[in-house]
Amino acid sequence: MKLARIGERGHEVPAILDAAGVHRDLSTVVDDFTPDFFAADGIARLRDIDPETLPTVSGRIGAPIARPSTILCVGLNYVDHANESSMKVPEEPILFTKAPNCLVGPYDDVLVPRGASKVDYEVELAVVIGKRCRYLDSPEQALGHIAGFTISNDVSEREWQLSRGGGQWIKGKSCETFNPCGPMLVTPDEVELAAGLDLWCDVNGERRQTGSTHDMIFDTAVILHHVSQFMVLEPGDLVNTGTPPGVAMGMPDPAYLHAGDVMTLGITGLGEQRQELVSA
Secondary structure (H helix, E strand, O other), X not given: OEEEEEOOOOOOEEEEEOOOOOEEEOOOOOOOOOHHHHHOOHHHXXXXXXXXXOOEOOOOEOOOOOOOOXXXXXXXXXXXXXXXXXXXXXXXXXXXXXXXXXXXXXXXXXXXXXXXXXXXXXXXEEEEEOOOEOOOOOHHHHHHHEEEEEEEEOOEEHHHHHHOOOOOOHHHOOOOOOEXXXXXXXXXXXXXXXXXXXXXXXXXXXXXXXXXXXXXXXXXXXXXXXXXXXXXXXXXXXXXXXXXXXXXXXXXXXXXXXXXXXXXXXXXXXXXXXXXXXXX
């Protein structure tokens, strides 16, 4: 099942994609893909829906989830990315958060903040939590707590992240529009996670990042199990699982982003995103 949200920002309606990839309006069935929707096992309630019986809906594609209580991220989760960042390969997951209000749609503009000088891109597999994760017993148990998968672009301002963060990364990670997400939420039964998912990111048509989830240091199940020992993940929360190598920061002559640049990125089976950078 593939789910999306269609409409102007703050006025999106829930939708399901039919076999032809056409968005069908679910607003007569559910209010929105909110934390309450996931907590009430809303995904299961949709499985008997025949999308062909629903009206079509078109317009802007928003983030596929509404108002997560937490956006949790895993840093340096690919060996080559840790190496290009000149940082030690982690022995356990490095965690940080992004402000939930930096979540935007997959084709929305990304705003270059005032005073920013080192804006960077990061294509990432993102997990949407379906059931409360608290002291999970095993990574295998964690897999049953996933509502679905989507794409995140973990946009970052490296100067603020690393030089002005006081040891924390949130300053460089939580600027407005710094988490494009979508275009859809794909349920686990339609994602070949065990086979590995290819990730890629282009800037102005030039390939910058290429990777596979096979290369993650800590896989999705391990991440969720680990996190649940330290904090509670609620239904509807978003977990970004890390980026492969090729970010601007890792280049000998870093090619950071500026207004007018265009990012395009995608993951096998989860679709593609496109964002243009504009001045805040």
